[in-house]
Amino acid sequence: MNGFVDGQVDPAFRVVRDVFEASFAEGQNAGAAVAVFVDGRPVVDLWGGVADARTNRPWLRDTAVVTFSCTKAVTATAALRVAHEHGVGWDDPVTSWWPEYGAAGKDSTTLADLLTHRAGLPAFDRAVSAVEAADPTALAAALAEQRPVWEPGTEHGYHALTFGWLLGEFVRRHTGATVGEYVRRNFGEQLWIGAPPAGVDPARVGFPPAAQQQWTDPDPIDAATVAAMARAYRDPESLVLRASTNPLFSHNDPEVLAAGWPAVGLVTSARGLARFYNDLVAGEFLPPDVLARAVGEQVRGRDRVLLLESAYGLGYVLPSENMILPASAAATAFGHPGAGGAIGLGDLTHRVAIAFTPNLRRDWLSGDRRAYNLVDAVYSAL
Known part of the structure; x- marks a missing residue:
């Protein structure tokens, strides 16, 4: 062994x-x-x-x-550090530093909503290519124009990919750096x-x-939730698949x-x-x-996206x-x-x-x- x-x-x-x-x-x-x-x-x-x-x-x-999503804790820490350094309150509206974000009923969204998956933008509403995803500013602009799936702050649902580009825009607008640049500079090479x-x-x-x-050991999740998750993963229009597979990537x-x-x-x-x-x-x-x-x-x-309990x-x-x-x-x-x-x-x-x-x-x-x-x-x- x-x-x-x-x-x-x-x-x-x-x-x-x-x-x-x-x-x-x-x-x-x-x-x-x-x-x-x-x-x-x-x-x-x-x-x-x-x-x-x-x-x-x-x-x-x-x-x-x-x-994979272990990334999110690092990105969140970058956003929290930038907020502390620049005196941005977690409950301040996103529009105070990103005015364009207030479109389509998102004007009440806060930085805390972005950090807690309450923004209502778990997925892009159009197909996005991996090539487009190399431009974080363009993806942030697309999210700023988009209508939320739910009223921001009222529910939570895992923002599998959009989480990064939303918080990345916060970092960029306050530091001029991408998340990757900021992380290497401040957290480790x-x-x-x-x-x-x-x-x-x-x-x-x-x-x-x-x-x-195959899902053989879902304990401690109840059978009804597991069944609902299984259906969602077979449905290309489900929030969980739209949130995690657009852009499609390897x-x-x-x-x-x-x-x-x-x-x-x-x-x-x-x-x-x-x-x-x-x-x-x-x-x-x-x-x-x-x-x-x-x-x-x-x-x-x-969780509106994952369908199980999240915190x-x-x-x-x-x-x-x-x-x-x-x-x-x-x-x-x-x-x-x-x-x-x-x-x-x-x-x-x-x-x-x-x-x-x-x-x-x-x-x-x-x-x-x-x-x-x-x-x-x-x-x-x-």
Whole structure:
């Protein structure tokens, strides 16, 4: 079993290595990494498997991979920092800094609405190409003209892709920088929302066999909700498919990665993502009082897009049906999951930062408990 995994682990956290090794032995991973900091100290830094199944390229210490919606927590932190630096209130109307956004009944929308998925713009109302998506200013302008699906601030629904371009416009209008530029400048050069530098070859993302993608373990979601979700994923007009597949993209496409989509485009290593949360928890990016308010619950309930229970702070996902965590973590952790199994977490109470970055895209509704088991192991060792 040890042949699958390399790296270091503090002896007190040996259980995390045991769980990680078991996931490879059981065929749950192709390539992956997990990193953990506790009170500023690295206690887990493990990796293993293959970065590219086509060539059998191994996963190395610094292998980076696209982390999908884990990106959103980084983008939200950028927006929160910019708001703090420029004195913008979370409840200030978007039109105070983006006048054009008030079109089509959106004049009451606040920055908090953008951060909590309450803006009512979960999907574009026309087809958008991946080429167009390389121009964040143009996409922001298209969203400014669009009519919301619901009255802003009254409901919440996951803005899978539009989240990034909405908040990206806030960052751009106040700093002149894209989210990717701002993040690298302020949060770390190992967080790439945009093309990684020469010499960085991201892991190739893949999927398990179709039989392993069936929804076999939806617990604790009730059967009626699972059935409604299944119908939505078969309906091309459903909000969830419109929100997540327009623009249609492949994150194995270098041009998509280069475009730096600020909702789903973060490329980094597990160590890089865990260090981001470590520094966030330590107060490096936001004042402690600002972060404490930002990770407090703003909304919870049935998500108009995902159809299950979701809960959000200001840009951060909180434990819910959309991010199921073990009981030991559920009371205090915050962060963001990424499509197919990735996760980044912080915990102000326990001073913990965790990241898991796989390249085999499983889904927890198909029985995927890789991140859950690793988080459970970390908290059992505290």
